[in-house]
Each structure stands twice: as structure tokens, then as C-alpha cells.
Amino acid sequence: MTAGTASAGRSLRVAATERRAAFGAFLLTAPGLVFLGLLFAMPLIQLFALSVEGGTTEWYAKVFADGLYTTIFIRTFEIALFVTVTALLIGYPVAFFLATTTPTWRAIGFALVMLPFWTSVLVRTYAWMIILGRNGIVNRFLIDYGFIERPMTLLNTRFAVVLGMVHVMLPFMILPLYSAIVRVDPDLARAARGMGASRFQIFRRIYLPLTLHGIVAGVTLVFVVSLGFYITPALLGGGKVTMIAMVIEQQVREFLAWNFAGALSVVLLAITLVVFWLLNHWVARRVPPATGQGR
């Protein structure tokens, strides 16, 4: 009887300690929550409020009625898609190389991926302007060696924008791909090879399904960030390739059109969240988290 009461008392005490620990832990997160609430959630809600100020939906009507803005949204989507596919196609071999090479080459390869990653986007974009300009390195080289006679227009094109964006986003693609590929047991490929599978079959039947979660992680990150790009299209597009972020900036800074900029922002944010949710949802259904853990 007394033993029972004692153990009940102890478990009550344990429960109380746990509750206190939980409360303490929650208190530690409080400054961060307040900070993000005031400086992240509240400004966004205010922006949303501006877009429907006075209970009108006219600003949203303007976004969709005017062919101009839907065109820019579609262009933004296309460029982001193109950047994502390119980054995946050239990023996968690099990640595969990094995951399967010797430690020395892996260290060198990682340095070559991370150094640009840490370099300012502005610096890199400026460098692309030097490379692609009318008197830039590419044109000089091609003219000096007689491939072309007059400089090609490389800068201020969609090509330049995509190239610059791929350069910025590539490390974001390579890193998740690398961590997925490195987990695949090379014995699986060896076994498949022994049983007569071709290189393509090994890729399609073993690596592709086992690294799908890495692919989706990279694709999500690159696509979602690409949708909101400002610096690279503003500089490499030279006013000829307009993406939606540039329109939002212009509406606020030049026209002080807060309501309309708010509506554009909400639409951009909604597209971003839908893409993010769809890709995550898709991968959660297709790829159980346990796959890809070869070792």
C-alpha cells in the first residue's frame, strides 16, 4: 500500500519534471517565435491585407485580366522549369562522380562546387556579364579564331539569364543528389552488372529509384527559389527578360502601387507554396523514407 503510494508519488514527480522541462524548452523557443511572428508573419499578413484593401478583388482581377502579367508569370515559370531541368541533368553526373570517386578527388570536387556557392551572386553575375558581353570573352575568342565575324548577342537574352541562374542554383542541386547517391550500396550495381544488366538499366532500375528522394529535394529547392529570382534576370536580362520579381520591385519602388504589388506577391507566393506542396506530397507518396538507405 505504502509502496504503491510512493511509486505513484514518484511517477507524479517525474511527470511534473517532464512538464517543467517541456515548458522550459518551449520558453527557449519563444524569442525566436516572437521574432519571426513580428518580422516574418505579420509583414506578410499586412501585405496580403493591402492586396484586398477595401474588400475589393480588383487588384487580383488586374493580375489575371491583363495579358501582360499572366505572360510574365508563365515566362517566370518556364525559366524556373528550364533552370531546374538543366541543373538536374548536369548536376546528377557531378554528384555521381563525387559520390563514387577517390577521397582526394572528392575533396577537390567539393571545393570546386563550394567555392562558387559561397561567392556572392552579384559577383558571379557580374562575371557572366564580362564573359558574355559584346566585347566579352566568348565573342573575343570566337572572332579571334575566325569562327564568327561579328559579335553575337549573348547578353540580355533568355539564354544568359538561364545560364546565370543555373550557375547560382547548381550547388543546391548537387548537394542533396550527392547525399542520396552516396547512400546507395555499390554492391547492388555490381550484382546487377554480374547478372548482365546494361549501364542504362543499372541507372534506371537501381540508382534512379533509390535516389528519387534526393532528386525531388534538389528539384524542389531549385524550382522554388528560381521562381523568385531577381538579381540574375535584372542584370543578365538587361530589361529584355522580365521575371515576376522584377515587376513586383518596380511596382513598389517606381509606382508605389502597394495594393497591386501585394496581389502579385500573393499570387507568386501561392504558386511557390503549391509547387512546394505538390512535390513534397508526390515524393511522400512515391518514396517511403526508408528507401535509399543502402547501407
Add this chain to the structure above:
Amino acid sequence: MAARRRARRNPGRILLRTVAGAVFVFLMLPLVVVFPISFSAGSYLRFPPPGFSLQWYERYWNDPIWIDATIRSLQVGAATTVLALLIGIPLAFGLTRARFPARTAIEQSMSAPMIVPHIVLSIAIYGLFSHLGLIGEWYGIAIAHTVLALPFVVIVLVAGLRNFDVNLELAARGMGASRLTAIRRVTLPMVAPSVYSAAFLAFITSFDELVVAMFLSGANMTLPKKMFDNILTEIEPTVAAVSALKIMFIGLLLLLSLRFRKGSDTPMTH
């Protein structure tokens, strides 16, 4: 070993290495190009540069607008780092040390600023700060940059704290250390590498950030804002010199943070 040697010689492997090599060249090309241009003796952007000179570095060094922008960016970066760590460290402890309702939700919502397009967040904060009269104040930019840096800081610190064995801290407390002493003498030194990484990430996030600073800096430009304006309006290569300096500065910081990490990693290997 034999299998590996054979693998290195097969045609698929050669193709893979060629593709990877080409991509590495693509990644490094813009970084390499900036240096020769920055030493150009010409008076405008030309490649190859007509001769060697330090004129663009001198122009940078002697222009108070450039120097002011640099100092302001360093100041904003340092303040962002301190603020992000002050908020991020307790946050990461809270998220890893105990279970409580909504913990997962809080942890997931921490990465929200990464998903929201910077332009959207920028004008949202711009709206708020113009009401508060914070436009043009360096600490306003630092506060806004902290919103962007916080997700990186929390992700890195949470990963570091999850790897840390809590029993070590409990052992210290069992031997009579107070809670704070145990954290200060045992936990923090062991998670120091993650703290350095987080600090580095926070600093870079702020130091390179343009879009938020474009709206908030007003007449008091940060370095990226000054660079952006220069690229748009000038054709002379002062920006190349600044870029070269920035690449070297980041390289130096990276080396330093690796050095720090190595130094504090040693106790962990025992």
C-alpha cells in the same frame, strides 16, 4: 582494389569524368575571370586586359562611398550574426531538449523564410519599416537579414545538437556542475563547430544580400547595393576589383572557419 582500377578505365567512367570536369570548369569560370579584369590597365571593361595596373583597387580604396558601403556591410553582417545566434541558440536547444506540443510544427515553420521569395519578404518588411521610420538605418537591415539567416542557423544548430550526447551534460551535472556551467563548459565547446558554421552562414547571408538591402538601405548603401548600382550605371571595372577582394575575403573566412572547426573537433574524437 582491382575492381576499382578496372572501373576507372571503362568508357562510362571516362564519360562521367569528362562531364563532371566540364561542369567544374563552368562553376569556376566566373570566379577566375574576375581577377585579370580587376588588374586591367584599360579604362573600361576589356578582355584580355591591355596591361597590368592596380588603378581599380586604388579607386575603390580612395572612394569614401565604396569604403562606407564596405564598413556598413561588415557592421550589418556582424550584427546579423550576433542576433541570429542569440535567437537561434536557445531556439535550437528548445527544439532538441524536450518534447512539447507543436514542437514539430515549430521546427518546420522555422524554414518558412527560406521558401518565401525574397522579393515578397523584402517589400513586406519594407512596408513595415517605412511605418516605423527604420529605412536607411543599418540596424534595420540587420534585423531584416536575421529573418533570412535564422533558418540556416537553426537547421545547422539543431543538427549539431541532435548529434551531441546529452549524457555528457548530465554527467557534468551529476558531478556538481550547475546547469549553466554544464552547458558552458561541456555542451557549448562540443557543439562549437556547428556554432561556427551557423555564424559563418549567418554572416554570408547578410554580407551578400541585395534585395532586402535595396529596399531598406535608402541613401546609406550596403556593399551589394553599391555594386549593383555600379554594374547598372558604369562600365569601368572597379566592381571587378571589389569582386576579387570579396572572393579572397570569403576564401579567407572559409579557411578560418575550417581551422576553427578542426581545433574544436579534436575533443570529440576521444
